[in-house]
Amino acid sequence: MEQTKDIEEQWNSTAYFFSRMSYTGVQFVHAPYTLVEGLSVQGRNREEYIVAQWFKESDEFKCEFPSNHQPSPPNNTSEVTPYVHSKVYNPFKAESSLFSIIKMNPLDIDETIAFYNEYGPLNQTSSRYDVSSFAGNLLMDGIMESRKFFIKSVVEIQTVVKGFYNLEDVREGKTFTDKEQLEFLEHYDPGYWKPRWEHVDIPFEDLLQAMLFKIINVNLKPISPYAEVFEDGNFYPGYSTENLLGAIWFILYNILTKMPGRQVFKKCLYCYDQFLATSANQKFCPDYSAVRADHSPCENSHNQMVFQARKWFRNGEKSIQEIADHYRRAIDEVEGWMTKKRKITARKTEP
Numbered sequence: 001m002e003q004t005k006d007i008e009e010q011w012n013s014t015a016y017f018f019s020r021m022s023y024t025g026v027q028f029v030h031a032p033y034t035l036v037e038g039l040s041v042q043g044r045n046r047e048e049y050i051v052a053q054w055f056k057e058s059d060e061f062k063c064e065f066p067s068n069h070q071p072s073p074p075n076n077t078s079e080v081t082p083y084v085h086s087k088v089y090n091p092f093k094a095e096s097s098l099f100s101i102i103k104m105n106p107l108d109i110d111e112t113i114a115f116y117n118e119y120g121p122l123n124q125t126s127s128r129y130d131v132s133s134f135a136g137n138l139l140m141d142g143i144m145e146s147r148k149f150f151i152k153s154v155v156e157i158q159t160v161v162k163g164f165y166n167l168e169d170v171r172e173g174k175t176f177t178d179k180e181q182l183e184f185l186e187h188y189d190p191g192y193w194k195p196r197w198e199h200v201d202i203p204f205e206d207l208l209q210a211m212l213f214k215i216i217n218v219n220l221k222p223i224s225p226y227a228e229v230f231e232d233g234n235f236y237p238g239y240s241t242e243n244l245l246g247a248i249w250f251i252l253y254n255i256l257t258k259m260p261g262r263q264v265f266k267k268c269l270y271c272y273d274q275f276l277a278t279s280a281n282q283k284f285c286p287d288y289s290a291v292r293a294d295h296s297p298c299e300n301s302h303n304q305m306v307f308q309a310r311k312w313f314r315n316g317e318k319s320i321q322e323i324a325d326h327y328r329r330a331i332d333e334v335e336g337w338m339t340k341k342r343k344i345t346a347r348k349t350e351p
């Protein structure tokens with residue numbers, strides 16, 4: 001009896017301990033953002049930047065980048081109040097930022113601006129150092145960022161996720177020819193793989209695995225352990241991040257390390273796309289929109305399809321074969337809908 005009580009107490013205090021885990025970070029969003037071409041920052045080559053609209057129109061900007069700005073129309077007095085950001089949030093709490101990145105085309109400028117307006121720059125502190133006269137000013141965090149940096153960062157996250165899918169395929173017995181391996185590896189920084197691939201005969205699976213872990217760990221650098229004191233006077237553990245990019249890699253790291261490999265990557269029952277599962281029960285692509293509904297779009301579509309199919313079948317309007325043709329699904333799958341009653345449809349998508 002005593003022992004049970006001890007364990008219970010211990011468990012409760014452990015649960016309490018983890019419920020107090022803190023995730024600290026501050027992300028500024030200076031929406032709306034706009035694209036500025038040919039900006040030379042601190043003497044570097046001209047490139048494209050995503051810049052907060054108010055900052056682009058401010059006298060500070062004209063002063064800092066005299067050769068970049070177009071002369072303002074005569075009656076356009078710049079009365080923009082500097083240091084106004086439209087939103088401040090904790091980047092650890094925005095799991096949808098990772099999903100947005102996985103799904104986006106980083107070369108599409110509209111999608112990029114939409115990302116900035118929603119989540120802000122990936123490395124918000126960079127602007128402070130890029131705009132030299134504001135170097136010490138924390139309020140300048142998140143006002144501008146190199147588009148090249150954004151594209152590179154998004155591509156790196158997407159290729160790591162793709163790499164995990166490939167690793168799954170290899171583990172399930174799929175083989176890649178030398179040419180296919182090379183085509184795949186070329187998406188990654190050659191420093192990660194080239195010497196080993198060219199000079200040491202390492203199995204593709206091992207190379208892929210070593211490379212993915214290296215990339216993840218390098219990108220976790222903006223994250224650090226963080227101690228916080230709560231009102232009970234005790235110290236509690238946590239993490240802090242310097243920027244949104246670190247938080248995104250941390251969310252990915254959590255998804256990849258939380259469960260043993262196989263459960264993490266799943267094929268959606270509706271669209272057959274692979275997705276990153278955040279719970280063992282998840283059967284459909286998650287809802288990538290900021291405001292999530294109870295059911296993801298794929299789950300809704302799947303439910304409607306199965307409902308319609310059952311109705312046709314029950315009323316004798318269509319045969320299994322006809323339904324399979326209509327929806328372009330396998331016969332086995334359609335048969336499954338008719339026998340497995342509500343197993344799939346009754347279950348909610350886990351958040």
Ligand SMILES: [Zn+2]
Pocket residue numbers: 268269270271272273284285298
């Ligand atoms: Zn789907």
